[in-house]
Amino acid sequence: MAILFPMPKRYWLMKCEPAAYTIDDLARDGRTSWEGVRNFQARNFMRDDMQEGDEALFYASNADPSGVTGLARIARAGYPDPFAWKKGHKYYDEGSTAAKPVWYSVDLAYVATFPAVVSLETLKNTKGLEQMMVIRKGSRLSVQPVTKSEFDIVARLGSKRGR
DNA sequence: GCCAACGTTGGC
């Protein structure tokens, strides 16, 4: 049972373009729903593996520079994405029903804003991060698992001032 | 804005 054998905490990287949502937006909101993920692999992570209390690196893609801008926590595990049911909405998907939802959301809570972006270039040049999915060319997955070790290294880099 | 890399779609 999950109560007796709780899942160990997992770590994630969540991508978002600054035009859509930023770590500052999350700091302002405190908490937000992470809807609109329309990729099956990312969906599976959100639906099957993310648990409340998991920690996440907040990654700004298509940014200047792109990189990790802060930290977040999973505040609610996967639940059916209600936007998939909103007819006319850009996230609407007629294939998703309440009985058989196709897409899933999670809720994210704000944890911290890095004083400076940990850029993609820094990630690429940091020992211990060689296996990170996000530094691989052509990696487009918007929800990625990271190891505790990778999370800790990036969180430490991010906590340094004046980088 | 370019374009390579990738995921999805649809004809067959």
Next chain:
DNA sequence: GCCAACGTTGGC
């Protein structure tokens, strides 16, 4: 089930 066409992502 193959694979070309298409749309999107995202670094640069």
